[in-house]
Amino acid sequence: DVKVTQSSRYLVKRTGEKVFLECVQDMDHENMFWYRQDPGLGLRLIYFSYDVKMKEKGDIPEGYSVSREKKERFSLILESASTNQTSMYLCASNMGRGNTGELFFGEGSRLTVL
């Protein structure tokens, strides 16, 4: 079974702190994604990576950066956390082209910024 693992299920940080959210997948997937989930807003794409060291901005990249140094690992970085970044963060991965495009999700990281 495909496994997408997010290192932290729950985090509490203070305004201005730097926050790292880590995601690892074990199926050699080319694509990895970071989404933010808020009630009534569904999932919104923050960043997407289609290869090592490659990244593209999603719909809401402001205040976030990402790093993909190895194929299996995709990190989301909040350089200076703010209260409006309190949310559930979901990592996902999938194969490259030529398939149904199913996304495999991690269990989520719930971040609270005080």
Added chain:
Amino acid sequence: GEDVEQSLFLSVREGDSSVINCTYTDSSSTYLYWYKQEPGAGLQLLTYIFSNMDMKQDQRLTVLLNKKDKHLSLRIADTQTGDSAIYFCAERFTSGTYKYIFGTGTRLKVLA
């Protein structure tokens, strides 16, 4: 524009059928998906339908796609308490890089 809309809540009695609806505005999608999110968990794919299909059935699940009205629905037959979850529809575009648009999610509550 790209927008996917769902009603926020649905409540049904155990054993009844549930129908969760989704409308979308962009007709260039290729695949449409239904994902399920159980409490405290990530999303898991339930089923998908290719955009040139009208219907897909998979055990208790029936997906209907009306491209003319840009309407997607998920019917769950004989709904069980274990079906209580948030259901997201999503569409995928293959023009350019991968892009998925998710709906707002419908919270299904199954009453015993």
